[in-house]
Amino acid sequence: MKLFDVYPINPIEIVKGKGSYVYDANGQEYLDLYGGHAVISIGHSHPHYIHRITDQLNKLGFYSNSIEIPLQSQLAELLGKISDKKDYQLFLCNSGAEANENALKLASFYNGRKKVIAFKGAFHGRTSLAVSATDNPKIIAPVNETDNVIFLPFNDEEALEKTFAEQGELISSVIIEGVQGVGGIRVATQSFLQKIRELSTQYNAIFIADSVQCGYGRSGKFYSHDYAEVDADIYSMAKGMGNGFPIGAISISPKIKPWFGELGTTFGGNHLACVAALAVLETMEKEQLIQNAAEIGDYLKTELQRFDEIKEVRGNGLMIGIELPEEFNQVKKDLLFKNHIFTGEAKPNVIRLLPALNIGRKEADRFLEALSERIRSYKVKL
Numbered sequence: 001m002k003l004f005d006v007y008p009i010n011p012i013e014i015v016k017g018k019g020s021y022v023y024d025a026n027g028q029e030y031l032d033l034y035g036g037h038a039v040i041s042i043g044h045s046h047p048h049y050i051h052r053i054t055d056q057l058n059k060l061g062f063y064s065n066s067i068e069i070p071l072q073s074q075l076a077e078l079l080g081k082i083s084d085k086k087d088y089q090l091f092l093c094n095s096g097a098e099a100n101e102n103a104l105k106l107a108s109f110y111n112g113r114k115k116v117i118a119f120k121g122a123f124h125g126r127t128s129l130a131v132s133a134t135d136n137p138k139i140i141a142p143v144n145e146t147d148n149v150i151f152l153p154f155n156d157e158e159a160l161e162k163t164f165a166e167q168g169e170l171i172s173s174v175i176i177e178g179v180q181g182v183g184g185i186r187v188a189t190q191s192f193l194q195k196i197r198e199l200s201t202q203y204n205a206i207f208i209a210d211s212v213q214c215g216y217g218r219s220g221k222f223y224s225h226d227y228a229e230v231d232a233d234i235y236s237m238a239k240g241m242g243n244g245f246p247i248g249a250i251s252i253s254p255k256i257k258p259w260f261g262e263l264g265t266t267f268g269g270n271h272l273a274c275v276a277a278l279a280v281l282e283t284m285e286k287e288q289l290i291q292n293a294a295e296i297g298d299y300l301k302t303e304l305q306r307f308d309e310i311k312e313v314r315g316n317g318l319m320i321g322i323e324l325p326e327e328f329n330q331v332k333k334d335l336l337f338k339n340h341i342f343t344g345e346a347k348p349n350v351i352r353l354l355p356a357l358n359i360g361r362k363e364a365d366r367f368l369e370a371l372s373e374r375i376r377s378y379k380v381k382l
């Protein structure tokens, strides 16, 4: 049987990881500033993470949501504390798309409406409603096509106001990434997020903060939407939550009341997933990783802004986009194959940095030197 060939992959086999470094089958070391799509939050093979998962596996790996799982309440407690949303409610699932799918569905159950406002450049996942709210027609199958999603320009307050004025009574939810990831590291302005809050409250729509990529401390605050000092009604999360163990969740405002059977999943909130997520939060708290993300992120951004060749540096904390002119479009590839540094890409000429939240100055400096070397080598060639 062959694999279903949907991923354009790099010809590298990673066999080991430690902290912010990974190693291929030949023993070559790479600096990992991508974390496998923003997933590695506390570093590869963190000892506390290994201990927690191994310990749990020796007791019980899985049982479903038909019994009491106190680990879920422990996770809810700690997440409520660290995210400063103690009165919110936690629903656990398995991925980012599933988190958004549940968020959109819950919003619709809440107000009985059908329309969703999403934004140009958005990526919310590949399940049916999440993909319909994703601004990429190529990945929307005919069966997922719907008139229920209204796409508006990102950060355009006027367009938002106009849409609410015209269709406010029909709008179930507004879904927005605090920092668009796939869309090229574009930060939602504070006043735009405040406007979403204001209009959602006025029209009884649900404000969904997609924090799957930009959340969980990555931005230098727990949720990147926190920069605007607003509370969303639902936060969706996944990637960094389990440091590689598949887990997703939504954090739900107390105003939304559950009923039995409203949402559900077989695997969501299983014992292993919960301990993985607990290990991440415990480490984030103990090692002050949100603060580190803010500090190292600021350092990187300040240093990157000194490069004359870079068109724009965007992002918050350790979610950084570096927009380069077109002639530098080989930089990402060369960083990987010549400097052995993993970075991500968003749009053709934006390098995406999504490292673990515990990278240090050493790793940041190694990247800055490598980038400078790459840019110099291109300038010689041009």
Ligand SMILES: Cc1ncc(COP(=O)(O)O)c(C=O)c1O
Pocket (backbone or CB within 6 Å): 037, 095, 096, 097, 098, 100, 123, 124, 125, 126, 177, 181, 182, 210, 211, 212, 213, 214, 238, 239
């Ligand atoms: C902002 C955002 N939302 C949702 C998703 C979907 O997450 P998953 O791939 O876990 O389904 C992603 C994945 O890249 C994402 O970046």
